[in-house]
Amino acid sequence: MSSRSDIPNRLIYTCNCGWIDIGHLVSVEKPANRHASASYLWKDVSLERGLQVAGRPDHHLVMYRQGMRKFGLSRDFTKFYFIRKGLPLATQRSVALAIFKEVSMGFEDVQASLSAFTDSGFSEEDLVSNLLGFYVAVLGNVDWRNHCKPVSAEASRVVWDTLGPVGSRKNRQFVPKLHACEECKTKHHITQPQFPPIFSSIRPAQQGADFFEATEATPGLPVPVHMLSTLFV
Structure with missing residues (x-):
């Protein structure tokens, strides 16, 4: 749940990427978020460190x-x-993005079901911020600020005050909703905002030979699906 007071330390408006939750861009690897960050996912995929x-x-x-x-x-x-071993780098990136997007959507659905307690489900900034965090983790050299063009705290608050809280405007896509912001024109000289192409440079893979979800119908699982998490430490 984002509030106006989160500007600018956690929440900021950007000309090309809309509202961004900066916390979603930080993929810190700590025991508390093991298996729950883009960095962990990417290392699991790229280093083939999943369970045998x-x-x-x-x-x-x-x-x-x-x-x-x-x-x-x-x-x-x-x-x-299940992810096939020996995949080329480009395919690993596609597989990781497909998994990341599917779980991101599922989690937003979970949050949306708690609307009596929080407006975080599909909040305008969530999916786009997740996606940017994925690209930062996977490509490693992405300067999201240079691509997205953040505006000042004052300009961000004007956008908030004009349109209302980000949680009241839902976004179910991994592309931003862009709004009028005078500072985009005066500071960044942007008259036609455009979501940076780098953030769509990886195409998510389709489930099949390269990867597929483990379900109760998958033969050979060591334990039922609802117990699989106990095998990961």
């Missing part, structure tokens, strides 16, 4: 989750995927 499952020597099993802890509530959305 008997009967599937050509694949490794990864877990990815997103969660929340607010108002005494604890909710998460978790999925498990």
Whole structure:
């Protein structure tokens, strides 16, 4: 749940990427967020460090989750995927993005079901901020500020005051909603904002030979799906 007081330390308006939650761009690897950050997911995929499952020597099993802890509530959305070993880098990136997007959407659905407690579900900045954080983690040399063009705290507050809280305007896509901001013209000389192409440079893979979700119907699982998380430490 974002508030006006989050500007500018956590929330900022940008000319080309709309509202951005800066906290979503920081993918710190700590025990508390293991299996729950873009960096962990990417290393699981790229380093092939998922679990080895008997009967599937050509694949490794990864877990990815997103969660929340607010108002005494604890909710998460978790999925498990088999990923084929030996994939080229470009394919690994596509697989990681597909997993990341699917879990991001699932978690936003979870938050949306808690609308009596929070307006965070599909808040305008969430999915776009997630996506930028993924690209920063995977490509490693992305200067999101240079691409997105943040405006000042004062200009961000004008956008907020004109349109209202970001949580009241839902966005179910990984592309931003862009709004009028005078500073985009005067400071950044942007008259026609455009979502930076770099943030659509990876195409998400389709489930199939390269990766697929582990479900109750998947043969050879060591334990039922609802117990798989106990195998990850």
